Amino acid sequence: MTTTEMSTKERMAIPRQPMPELAPETRRRSFAEVNLGYDAETAIREATRCISCRRPPCVAGCPVGVRIDLFVPMIAAGDFAGAAQIVADDNALAAICGRVCPQEAQCEGACVLERKHRSVAIGNLERFIADWDRERGGSPVEVAPPTGHRVAVVGSGPAGLTCAADLARRGHDVTVFEALHEPGGVLAYGIPQYRLPRNIIAAEVGRIRDMGVALETDAVIGMADTIDELLGDAGFEAVFIGSGAGAPRFIGIPGEDLVGVSSANEFLTRVNLMKAYRPDATTPVYDLEGAHVAVFGGGNTAMDSVRTALRLGADRAVIMYRRTVEDMPARREEVVHAEDEGVEIMPLVAPVEFLGEDGRLTRVKMIRMEQGEPDASGRRRPTPIDSTEFVEEIDVAIVAIGNDPNPILRRTTADLAHTSRGTIEVDPATGATTKRGVYAGGDIVTGGATVILAMGAGRLAAREMDAGLRHGE
Numbered sequence: 001m002t003t004t005e006m007s008t009k010e011r012m013a014i015p016r017q018p019m020p021e022l023a024p025e026t027r028r029r030s031f032a033e034v035n036l037g038y039d040a041e042t043a044i045r046e047a048t049r050c051i052s053c054r055r056p057p058c059v060a061g062c063p064v065g066v067r068i069d070l071f072v073p074m075i076a077a078g079d080f081a082g083a084a085q086i087v088a089d090d091n092a093l094a095a096i097c098g099r100v101c102p103q104e105a106q107c108e109g110a111c112v113l114e115r116k117h118r119s120v121a122i123g124n125l126e127r128f129i130a131d132w133d134r135e136r137g138g139s140p141v142e143v144a145p146p147t148g149h150r151v152a153v154v155g156s157g158p159a160g161l162t163c164a165a166d167l168a169r170r171g172h173d174v175t176v177f178e179a180l181h182e183p184g185g186v187l188a189y190g191i192p193q194y195r196l197p198r199n200i201i202a203a204e205v206g207r208i209r210d211m212g213v214a215l216e217t218d219a220v221i222g223m224a225d226t227i228d229e230l231l232g233d234a235g236f237e238a239v240f241i242g243s244g245a246g247a248p249r250f251i252g253i254p255g256e257d258l259v260g261v262s263s264a265n266e267f268l269t270r271v272n273l274m275k276a277y278r279p280d281a282t283t284p285v286y287d288l289e290g291a292h293v294a295v296f297g298g299g300n301t302a303m304d305s306v307r308t309a310l311r312l313g314a315d316r317a318v319i320m321y322r323r324t325v326e327d328m329p330a331r332r333e334e335v336v337h338a339e340d341e342g343v344e345i346m347p348l349v350a351p352v353e354f355l356g357e358d359g360r361l362t363r364v365k366m367i368r369m370e371q372g373e374p375d376a377s378g379r380r381r382p383t384p385i386d387s388t389e390f391v392e393e394i395d396v397a398i399v400a401i402g403n404d405p406n407p408i409l410r411r412t413t414a415d416l417a418h419t420s421r422g423t424i425e426v427d428p429a430t431g432a433t434t435k436r437g438v439y440a441g442g443d444i445v446t447g448g449a450t451v452i453l454a455m456g457a458g459r460l461a462a463r464e465m466d467a468g469l470r471h472g473e
C-alpha cells in the first residue's frame with residue numbers, strides 16, 4: 001500500500017518519529033551538531049502522519065505562514081523537489097527555523113494531532129527538506145524586475161534578513177547594514193554551533209545575497225551614518241530597523257565586577273564569533289578546563305551558555321534559577337539535552353553576592369527562594385526565604401537574565417518614539433514607526449523573543465514598505 005492510500009486511522013497509528021541525536025557522552029565535549037536530522041525514509045514516515053485537515057491550523061500557527069499543508073503531504077508522497085520549492089518560496093531561513101523555532105508553541109502547538117497523539121514533527125520535516133534542497137544547490141527563487149526603489153535595513157538578524165529577502169524578491173534594491181563582522185544577529189553570535197552549524201547560516205545568508213541583497217558588515221548605524229543620513233544624502237527611500245536587543249542586563253549585586261563574572265552575551269559572542277576557545281584567540285574566555293561554572297537564568301541563553309561551558313571543559317556546569325524548572329522559559333528540548341549531558345539544575349535559588357580573592361571570583365553567596373503570588377508574567381513571584389544563605393565554590397559566573405535594546409539608534413534618530421523599556425514603538429498592523437519611511441520589527445520592538453516572531457515582523461514590514469514605495473508614499 002502506498003502512503004497516499006492509507007486511511008486517516010492508519011496514519012494516526014504511526015508514532016511520531018524521534019529525531020536521531022548524538023549520544024550525550026559524545027556530544028558533551030564536542031561542538032558537533034546534536035540533532036542529526038531525518039533520513040528520507042523517516043521523513044516520509046513522519047509526513048504520512050499528517051491527516052491533511054481541511055482547514056489546517058498549523059499554517060496559521062506559523063508567523064511567516066509556511067504552507068505546511070502543501071509541503072508535508074508532498075514529502076509523504078516522495079515529491080521532495082515540490083516540497084523544497086514551497087518551503088524555499090515561503091521561508092528564506094527554513095533550515096534555521098527547522099532547527100531553532102519553538103515549534104511546540106507555533107505550528108506544532110496548533111496541530112490537531114497534538115492533543116491525543118503527538119503533533120506532526122513539522123520543524124523536523126522543514127529541516128529535512130531545507131537540507132535536502134541545499135545539498136542539491138537550492139530551489140530557484142523568483143525575483144521581480146528592478147523597481148528602482150532603494151531600501152536600507154539596519155541589522156542582519158532574522159528580522160532584517162527576512163525583510164531584506166522579501167523586499168529584494170519584490171524587485172527593490174536593498175542594502176543591509178550590520179554592526180558586527182558577520183551577518184546573522186543572534187543566529188551567528190548567540191546560538192552555538194552544536195544547535196545551529198555555521199555552514200547553515202552561511203548558506204541561507206548566501207541565498208539572500210543571491211537575490212541581490214547587498215550586505216555591509218562592520219557598519220554601525222548611529223555612528224558611521226545615522227538613519228536620518230540614510231534617508232537623506234545616502235538616497236534610501238525607506239529604512240527597516242531590525243537591530244535586536246543585544247545589551248545585556250546585570251543582576252546588580254556586589255562583586256559583579258570581579259574577573260570571572262560575565263554576561264551570557266559576551267561569553268557566547270566570544271566563543272561563537274571570535275573563536276575564543278582557541279589558544280591563539282585575541283579575545284579569549286577563561287580557561288574552563290576543570291572549572292566550576294554557574295549560569296544564572298532559565299532561558300535559551302542560559303541553556304546555551306551552560307552547555308557551551310561544559311563543552312569547553314567545565315567540571316561542574318550548573319544552572320541557578322530563581323523559579324522552578326517548570327517555569328524555565330527555555331525550550332523543553334534544550335533542558336532535556338542539557339540534563340542528559342550532565343548539566344545540573346538548581347531551582348529556587350538566587351545569588352546575593354559574588355565573592356572573590358585578588359579581584360577574581362571564587363565563590364557565590366546564594367539564598368533559597370519560595371514561590372509567592374503570581375506576578376505580571378502570570379508566574380508565581382519568587383521571594384527569598386530568610387536565613388537560608390549558603391555559599392557555592394564557583395570559578396566562572398555567567399549572567400543570562402535577559403537583554404535590552406541598544407540605545408544608539410533611538411539616541412541618534414529624530415522623531416522615533418520608544419517605550420520606557422527602550423523598545424521602538426510601532427503600529428502593530430504595519431510595523432511603521434512614528435518616523436516617516438521608517439519601519440521596525442523583531443526584538444527591537446518586542447524585547448527578547450524568538451527567531452520566527454522576528455521573521456514574521458520582518459515579513460509584515462516588507463509587505464507594507466513595498467506597498468508604500470509603489471504608491472509613492
Ligand code: FAD
Pocket residue numbers: 100101102154155156157158159160177178179180183184185186187190191219220221222242243244245246268300301302304406408409441442443444448449450451452454
Ligand atoms: P538580532 O538577532 O539580535 O539581530 C540584530 C542585529 O542587528 C545584530 O546582528 C546586531 O549586531 C545588529 N545591530 C544592532 N544595532 C545595530 C546598529 N546600530 N547598526 C547596525 N547593526 C546593528 N529564539 C528562537 O526562536 N529559538 C532559539 O533557540 C533561540 N535561542 C536563543 C539563544 C540565545 C543565546 C539568544 C540570545 C537568543 C535566542 N533566541 C532564540 C531569540 C532569538 O535569537 C531572537 O529573538 C532573534 O534573533 C531576534 O531577531 P532580530 O533580528 O530582531 O535581532
Ligand code: SF4
Pocket residue numbers: 061062063064065066068091097098101103106107108122123126452
Ligand atoms: Fe513551524 Fe517555524 Fe517552520 Fe513556521 S518556520 S512552519 S513556526 S518550524
